Amino acid sequence: MIPMKKYVAWLFILFLLSGCGIFESDDAGNGRANDGAATESNEDVAEDELEYDGEPPAEGKGNVFGEIRWNGDGAADLEVLLCADFSSFSGCGGEEFLTTTDEDGQYLFEEVDPGVYALSVRVFNSDDWLYISSGILSSAEFEVEAGKTLTIGIQNIFKLDVKLQDPPNGSKVAGEEVLLDWQDYPNAEYYKVTMYPNEGDAVLIDKRSNESSLRADLLPVSCGYRWSVEVFNSDRVKIAETAEDFDFVVDSLDGSCQLAIQEPSDGAEIRGDDIVLDWDDSPLATTYKILMWNDDDPERTNVLDFEEVNESSYRFKEPLAPARYVWSVTAYDENGDKIGGTEIFDFTVRP
Template structure:
């Protein structure tokens, strides 16, 4: 996968964050963070603090953590002032443990802006977020107790079984299986191909298995599962996606650009774009823009063709151009595409 494509995929994941959601870290200390969406909710009854006021010049932070509708006892809750969505907490960290009601109290701490996180297992912390690339900011003021609303968290311990991670699957359909989860009322399953339209997006399942049709060409896939209780609160999800590959079908969902080669320098006249043909594609759509144009003007705005090449009937001005192709079957479903390539037209 090209570096540009990796960045685009990461940004797409970050767009799933919502206000008052949770930003997930797969071990904040090693910097391998990921983003996840949750339905973190504030309970209808407001949480009230009735303890001692903070010491002079200090502040308190009080809150409650729930899992599966009950107070989550024995969970570590952390405050930190130096937070990054990519590396987690930095600098001084303050850690408390929730009591039998899931409540926690940070007493007599220095005023300032803090990020809040909850440790859900030995490695994973969930960070309360306020949107893309940022954790929620909680301001602690001298002489006051900051009461944070009740937060519903989820665990990262759903066990996927089949297809096994990294395995091969034959045919144009797959049976997904995972372990039954205690207190699960229903599941949501998501599965994406390496290229093409999503196969499943939050598809509801009442049992711990689901059958799904795959693309009619060889392709790689990744899938994940979320668990919800009867109150529609998410209580668990997979810690990471599983992937599998189908390599026994004709053609591929990942089409190869043949010319111009990536990074090529060419003349601006008589340019031909050419890519690998898909045996099941009926149409292709080409997107290309002038990357030197501040407005990133599209030169080809999803221009549709019925063959795996396109010849310009104009001379392109000197500039760097970025382009890609997507393939569609007779039903109009996206079944493949190319990576993003670029070329430069010489003056």
């Protein structure tokens, strides 16, 4: 199951639960996804088989049966929704069926029209919905057949109530390290912490901590960061995570992880000869890598395939053909660690 209220960026987190994921949405279907590739598999957790022994569906209709658990127990009184059409950004659409889990966390949709549906669960007393997913921004498809009861099986859900404490959201931090601190969570066996800079390699990816705090080194340049925490029980099942990432900024160090492009300016139209790419210098960078492709080429052929240079500029030796070009630069220190980068710019070479 994957939360939908996570910031959409280059990658999306897949939280694999019982072979499926959960994707989180609010009532309006708006959301975001954490960038980075944080995954948690529960394949080592033994699951009970779930069998339906109730009445068969009426002629021409189907049933859907399943169970929702939180922290190993059936989660009672949760709303469960089947919808015929699902969008990662707009939520459910088309025909919908709504039911509620019983005291054992089990639910039953009766007399459902045959078809393919998405399934979601409301997160306790909140406006958030967890969609069972089959991949990045893809809801799992459940086919309901006439005269049959579809048993979806047991799904473990998680709460979105982990309280981050320090650094406070939107705060400033001095120095090259930070102490991350959050409230102890009941039934927590351990935590996993993820922290990304605005530009550069991840500082923490699923870093395990047995305590509700963790000290981490930061980049050696000024930068902004965002961080989040997940909670796992003794069965290694995720039971909670932060509803929103916290962010903080370090602005007291030399240089920046966010390098500005100087020329060509974004969207510029220029001649194809004597083109120079130029960007801000990073004082701790020893190399830069340039990625640029011809965006008018159906194959998106790379003109510069992570071309490595030691200066904060690059001059083309040959003229560029008329086309729209897209490019960006990343900066690396002497250890080969990514410590900065530019935004993605484009320019057009006139015929």
